[in-house]
Amino acid sequence: MSVLVVGSVAFDSVKTPYGEAEEAIGGSATYFAAAASFFTPVDIVAVVGTDFPRESLQFLSERHVDLSGLEVADGRTFRWAGEYQLNMNDRETLDTQLNVLADFHPNLADRHREQPFVFLANIDPELQASVLKQTVHPDLVICDTMDFWISGKRDALLETMTQVDVLIINDSEARDLVEDHNLARAANQILGLGPRAVVIKRGEHGATLITNDTYFSVPAFPVLSVMDPTGAGDSFAGGFVGYLAKSKDTSDIGLKNAMVHGSVMASFNVEDFSVRRLETLTPHEIDHRYDRFIEMITL
Amino acid sequence: MSVLVVGSVAFDSVKTPYGEAEEAIGGSATYFAAAASFFTPVDIVAVVGTDFPRESLQFLSERHVDLSGLEVADGRTFRWAGEYQLNMNDRETLDTQLNVLADFHPNLADRHREQPFVFLANIDPELQASVLKQTVHPDLVICDTMDFWISGKRDALLETMTQVDVLIINDSEARDLVEDHNLARAANQILGLGPRAVVIKRGEHGATLITNDTYFSVPAFPVLSVMDPTGAGDSFAGGFVGYLAKSKDTSDIGLKNAMVHGSVMASFNVEDFSVRRLETLTPHEIDHRYDRFIEMITL
Numbered sequence: 001m002s003v004l005v006v007g008s009v010a011f012d013s014v015k016t017p018y019g020e021a022e023e024a025i026g027g028s029a030t031y032f033a034a035a036a037s038f039f040t041p042v043d044i045v046a047v048v049g050t051d052f053p054r055e056s057l058q059f060l061s062e063r064h065v066d067l068s069g070l071e072v073a074d075g076r077t078f079r080w081a082g083e084y085q086l087n088m089n090d091r092e093t094l095d096t097q098l099n100v101l102a103d104f105h106p107n108l109a110d111r112h113r114e115q116p117f118v119f120l121a122n123i124d125p126e127l128q129a130s131v132l133k134q135t136v137h138p139d140l141v142i143c144d145t146m147d148f149w150i151s152g153k154r155d156a157l158l159e160t161m162t163q164v165d166v167l168i169i170n171d172s173e174a175r176d177l178v179e180d181h182n183l184a185r186a187a188n189q190i191l192g193l194g195p196r197a198v199v200i201k202r203g204e205h206g207a208t209l210i211t212n213d214t215y216f217s218v219p220a221f222p223v224l225s226v227m228d229p230t231g232a233g234d235s236f237a238g239g240f241v242g243y244l245a246k247s248k249d250t251s252d253i254g255l256k257n258a259m260v261h262g263s264v265m266a267s268f269n270v271e272d273f274s275v276r277r278l279e280t281l282t283p284h285e286i287d288h289r290y291d292r293f294i295e296m297i298t299l
Numbered sequence: 300m301s302v303l304v305v306g307s308v309a310f311d312s313v314k315t316p317y318g319e320a321e322e323a324i325g326g327s328a329t330y331f332a333a334a335a336s337f338f339t340p341v342d343i344v345a346v347v348g349t350d351f352p353r354e355s356l357q358f359l360s361e362r363h364v365d366l367s368g369l370e371v372a373d374g375r376t377f378r379w380a381g382e383y384q385l386n387m388n389d390r391e392t393l394d395t396q397l398n399v400l401a402d403f404h405p406n407l408a409d410r411h412r413e414q415p416f417v418f419l420a421n422i423d424p425e426l427q428a429s430v431l432k433q434t435v436h437p438d439l440v441i442c443d444t445m446d447f448w449i450s451g452k453r454d455a456l457l458e459t460m461t462q463v464d465v466l467i468i469n470d471s472e473a474r475d476l477v478e479d480h481n482l483a484r485a486a487n488q489i490l491g492l493g494p495r496a497v498v499i500k501r502g503e504h505g506a507t508l509i510t511n512d513t514y515f516s517v518p519a520f521p522v523l524s525v526m527d528p529t530g531a532g533d534s535f536a537g538g539f540v541g542y543l544a545k546s547k548d549t550s551d552i553g554l555k556n557a558m559v560h561g562s563v564m565a566s567f568n569v570e571d572f573s574v575r576r577l578e579t580l581t582p583h584e585i586d587h588r589y590d591r592f593i594e595m596i597t598l
Contacts, residue, residue, distance in 0.1 A: 017480075086480050087474075087480050088480065088481075181385050181386050181387065182387075182523065182524070182525060183503065183521070184521030184522065184523050185523050187521075188523075202504050204482065205501050205504035205505070206504070206505075206516065206518070208518065215521055215595050216595060216596075216598075217505065217517075217518030217595065217596065218516075219505070219507065219516030222482070222483030222486075222514055223483065224481065224483050224484050224487075225481070226481060256598055257598065260598070294598070296514050296515060296516065297515075297516065297596065297598065298598075299515075299555055299556065299559065299593070299596065299597075
């Protein structure tokens with residue numbers, strides 16, 4: 001089955017202790033699609049400005065990513081700039097220019113409306129809701145969000161949440177969303193908001209899946225040379241949702257397996273700046289790391 | 300097989316967002332022994348002052364913990380006071396009074412020298428070395444340390460490290476010890492200092508075992524009501540070493556199993572102040588949580 005992602009396509013300027021990238025291709029939809037495309041066809045719905053070089057996404061087209069929903073609007077593409085500290089966990093946003101993203105109103109074509117898997121990347125929860133309104137009974141809705149919306153558009157986010165099956169969120173955001181410092185309790189409370197599953201991303205410490213019946217944690221794959229963590233969450237989501245769409249198993253066992261595939265894809269993504277590593281990655285490399293990952297979590 | 304622990308027995312005054320304990324029984328040797336005693340006999344070598352109520356350790360004697368090595372010195376018992384923040388990870392030390400611990404020189408009786416498993420709790424690395432000098436070819440030496448010794452007695456610590464089989468250390472200390480922010484690289488470097496295994500404690504995110512052939516992570520058991528994290532590291536070590544001594548399997552597979560037992564014991568410890576939870580704990584409760592833990596990490 002195939003996946004619809006609605007999110008951002010962007011220019012990122014990133015500095016880490018190990019190098020920097022200037023106006024490199026980024027954005028949540030880009031990272032997600034690059035990772036998910038190893039498992040399943042993906043449709044992107046997003047907006048770029050007239051300054052965006054469409055050929056930079058050519059590698060996605062070659063992997064059955066449909067770009068017909070990539071709107072080109074008058075103006076400049078969304079830009080983000082940030083710098084990571086030595087520990088690679090703390091980052092500072094240096095600049096955000098919404099540009100064409102400020103007036104983005106996702107319009108789904110017929111082929112998008114009927115996609116069985118929908119990933120709502122980290123955008124305004126009101127836009128997330130408007131996307132869901134245009135879909136036709138998707139099998140599974142997966143959603144990401146961030147602190148900016150949790151504090152700034154809380155009511156809209158809670159409303160969107162009632163229509164979401166799986167929420168993917170990082171640990172500090174999970175605590176903020178339900179205002180509970182105990183992560184296990186916070187996760188249980190999030191299940192009360194609508195989702196039947198919540199995935200808590202813990203950065204270098206891995207991720208945890210919580211449903212009413214399941215609590216399952218995976219570590220992060222130990223990458224010896226982390227170059228740039230940007231997009232790790234979205235490539236995790238790409239591997240997670242891509243695998244679900246491919247396997248068609250959305251049971252708790254399917255979700256557990258998806259956690260491993262998400263972690264594997266995120267581990268590749270951080271090995272280079274922008275989407276470079278996902279661009280050159282091969283299915284053979286993914287299989288190999290998957291096997292090593294399974295070894296790593298098997299008693 | 301039985302275990303020798305050399306460490307502290309203390310009075311702790313702890314404040315957390317959920318309550319406080321005034322001059323309650325604490326200390327690394329106490330927490331370690333309380334946890335390990337569920338698996339194997341334990342000998343404690345430590346010092347207290349004349350103000351220490353020996354009957355407060357009666358519950359340990361009933362579980363085959365030998366207290367003949369608990370020296371009573373003229374003066375007051377070691378005291379520590381600290382306060383935890385809302386997230387229960389950050390803590391502030393409010394007061395440290397070494398008292399009789401300042402002049403502690405562990406003297407091993409014959410029965411201690413020949414113990415096959417030796418746990419060097421977090422004390423001065425010079426004392427750790429002097430303990431090892433008194434032992435007779437132990438099968439396995441496990442060692443803990445902290446930032447205070449890493450920065451203050453680095454050379455002595457590195458010297459001790461050459462005689463240690465398993466180092467148990469938290470994530471920030473591992474980074475500091477070898478001055479590398481990448482945890483996977485840091486762990487590999489620690490293996491170069493002497494230990495054949497390193498266990499990196501990640502607090503609420505679990506723990507990771509690294510050897511030359513194995514990388515194995517466990518999550519923390521999700522405790523819904525964490526009352527007091529004091530002693531979590533030592534009760535982890537107690538479950539870890541206690542299980543190894545009981546199973547006599549110190550292969551990488553044995554170490555992996557020990558990780559689970561360590562995590563289970565730490566998860567009980569944080570449910571109440573001081574050693575209260577370990578005092579009332581039953582083998583049946585441990586078995587039950589172990590089964591739930593295995594479920595939690597099984598794909």
